[in-house]
Amino acid sequence: MDSDTLWNHVDEQRIDLAALIESLSDEHLATPSLCAGWTVRDVAVHLTQSHADARQVFPEAIRYGFRFNTMIREMAIRDRTTPPEAAEKLRAMVGSRRHPFGTNERAPLIDSLLHGQDITVPLGIDRPMPVDAAATAAQEIWDMTFPFFARRHNRGLRFVATDVDFAVGSGRVVEAPIRELLMCFGGRVPASPLHPSDGSDSGSRAG
Secondary structure, rough: OOOHHHHHHHHHHHHHHHHHHHHOHHHHHHEEEOOOOEEEEHHHHHHHHHHOOHHHHHHHHHHHHOOOHHHHHHHHHHHHOOHHHHHHHHHHHOOOOOOOOOOHHHHHHHHHHHHHHHHHHOOOOOOOOOHHHHHHHHHHHHHHHOOHHHHHHHHOEEEEEEOOOOOOEEEEEEEEOHHHHHHHHHHOOOOOOOOOOOOOOOOOOOO
16 A cells, blocks of 8 residues: 555544544443553543654653553553544644654554544444555554564464455465454454354465
8 A cells, every 4th residue: 555545544534533532422431442451532542642752752661661552551541631632633633644653654554443443342333444454454463563463373374354355374264354354463353253264275465
C-alpha cells in the first residue's frame, strides 16, 4: 500500500472513531475493553496520544523502567482528557502524518483498526475493516517482533485470508476473513477459534 492510500485510511478511521466515541454513553465508556486493564474510555484517550514526541515519551519511559506496555497503559489511564475532547483531538489529527516515536507510518493504521475493535467488540457493535488496510496492518504485525510477536506465537500455522489476497506462515492452514487474522496477530483472539482448512500448505506467497 502506498503512503497516500495508507494515510487516507488513517484519516477515515479517525473521523469515524471520533463520531463513535461521541455516540457512547457513560455506561459504554466504563465498559472493559479488549485491552486488559483498560476501559473503552481509556482506549479512546490512547488513540489521541500517538502525536507524543520523544520529549514527552522518554521521561515516561525512564519512569516506567522502559516497560513500554505498562507506560502506554498508565499514560492512557492517567490522561484526564474527556471523551468529547478525545473525539475533537482525533478530528484535529486528520491530515497529519505524524506517528509515535520509534515507529513507522503503519503504526497509526494498526492502532486505529485494532483499537476500534477493542472499543466495539465488548459493546456488541460490528465495525467492519477496509480489507486492504487490514491486510497491510496484518502484514506489518506479522513482520515485526515487539510488542505482538505474532510469528512466534503462531508457529506451525499458515494464515490465509478469505476476503483479500493475503497469506503468511507455514504449516496447518487457517482460513478466515482478514479482520479475524488481524485480531489474532494483534493478540485479541487466539488462532484456535479460527477455522482450519482441510488442505495442506499450498505453497502460495508467505510473509
